[in-house]
Amino acid sequence: MDEIFVKYIDKxxxxxQVEIDDETITTLDLSRHKIVTIDLATVVRLTSLxxxxxxxxxxxxxxxxxxxxxxxxxxxxxxxNNLEHINLSQLEGCNTLKDFNLGSNGISxxxxxxxxxxxSLTRLRLFNxxxxxxxxxxxxxxxxxxxxxVENNQLTSIDLKPLGKCSNLTQLNLMYNSLxxxxxxxxxxxxxxxxxxxxxNALSSIDLSALENCTDLxxxxxxxxxxxxxxxxxxxTCTELRRLGLAMNAIEQxxxxxxxxxxxxxxxDIAGNRLSSIDLxxxxKCKELTELYLHSNHPIENNFKEIDISPLFKCEExxxxxxxxxxxxxxxxxxxxxxxxPLAIEEFIEEDRITWS
Numbered sequence: 001m002d003e004i005f006v007k008y009i010d011k012x013x014x015x016x017q018v019e020i021d022d023e024t025i026t027t028l029d030l031s032r033h034k035i036v037t038i039d040l041a042t043v044v045r046l047t048s049l050x051x052x053x054x055x056x057x058x059x060x061x062x063x064x065x066x067x068x069x070x071x072x073x074x075x076x077x078x079x080x081n082n083l084e085h086i087n088l089s090q091l092e093g094c095n096t097l098k099d100f101n102l103g104s105n106g107i108s109x110x111x112x113x114x115x116x117x118x119x120s121l122t123r124l125r126l127f128n129x130x131x132x133x134x135x136x137x138x139x140x141x142x143x144x145x146x147x148x149x150v151e152n153n154q155l156t157s158i159d160l161k162p163l164g165k166c167s168n169l170t171q172l173n174l175m176y177n178s179l180x181x182x183x184x185x186x187x188x189x190x191x192x193x194x195x196x197x198x199x200x201n202a203l204s205s206i207d208l209s210a211l212e213n214c215t216d217l218x219x220x221x222x223x224x225x226x227x228x229x230x231x232x233x234x235x236x237t238c239t240e241l242r243r244l245g246l247a248m249n250a251i252e253q254x255x256x257x258x259x260x261x262x263x264x265x266x267x268x269d270i271a272g273n274r275l276s277s278i279d280l281x282x283x284x285k286c287k288e289l290t291e292l293y294l295h296s297n298h299p300i301e302n303n304f305k306e307i308d309i310s311p312l313f314k315c316e317e318x319x320x321x322x323x324x325x326x327x328x329x330x331x332x333x334x335x336x337x338x339x340x341x342p343l344a345i346e347e348f349i350e351e352d353r354i355t356w357s
Contacts, residue, residue: 003043050072136161147171167190
């Protein structure tokens with residue numbers, strides 16, 4: 001066969017080319033080649049190609065239309081380039097594309113409409129851009145979507161309604177934006193949702209009712225917002241929950257009762273709020289709990305005068321507890337001298353911080 005040459009221009013303005021002597025390759029890795037512009041016309045001869053990696057270059061413009069002629073393309077990576085705009089209509093015809101990475105570019109606006117025709121798309125990554133608004137309507141037809149990652153952008157609002165059609169959605173990442181409100185109700189039909197990242201936004205309230213249907217939820221992060229209250233009741237069905245983050249908000253009261261069924265919970269962080277009291281009794285069923293943070297030296301912290309840690313003696317895997325130095329720690333006298341005390345509580349005993357009563 002004739003060799004295939006993929007031509008490009010590098011950062012120094014020099015014409016370069018990559019020679020491919022095997023047209024049956026399934027992966028073409030052109031990452032870190034200092035590419036500024038590239039001609040993908042010859043790539044169409046790689047009919048077995050499944051993965052094209054153009055990440056970590058300096059591409060500011062690109063014609064993706066030749067890729068529509070690749071019958072087996074599954075993954076397209078444009079991570080960490082200099083793209084400010086991209087025409088996704090050029091991907092129409094990429095019917096096998098599953099994973100599309102546009103993370104860490106300079107994109108400020110993007111029209112996702114053409115993605116409605118990509119019937120195999122399962123993962124879209126748009127993190128670390130400058131996107132201030134995003135219309136998700138395309139996903140009302142692109143129902144195969146499993147992971148949507150839009151963290152570290154400039155979103156102030158987003159309508160999740162189209163995601164209600166994405167019944168296979170497992171991960172939604174909107175952390176580090178500027179969202180002041182967010183309606184989670186459309187996620188009620190996303191019953192396979194496992195990971196929901198909403199931390200470091202500007203949310204003053206959040207209704208978690210939709211998550212009652214998401215019984216396989218593993219991680220929920222709401223830290224670094226402006227929440228004054230949060231009703232955890234809908235989480236009573238989330239028996240697979242592993243991590244719950246509520247730190248750095250303005251929460252004054254919290255009821256942990258809904259977590260009684262979260263027997264696989266490993267980490268709970270509610271430090272950096274405005275709590276003055278807390279009942280840890282619901283955590284007795286959380287046998288796998290390893291980290292519990294009630295205080296972590298945030299600029300604004302909880303003000304617990306005293307905390308009864310008796311329930312935590314049943315959390316056998318507990319390795320780390322964050323409790324402020326001025327908080328009085330006490331436990332039932334009957335627990336003094338217990339064997340198999342969790343490591344985190346052993347440390348309090350050694351420091352003579354526990355009052356037995």
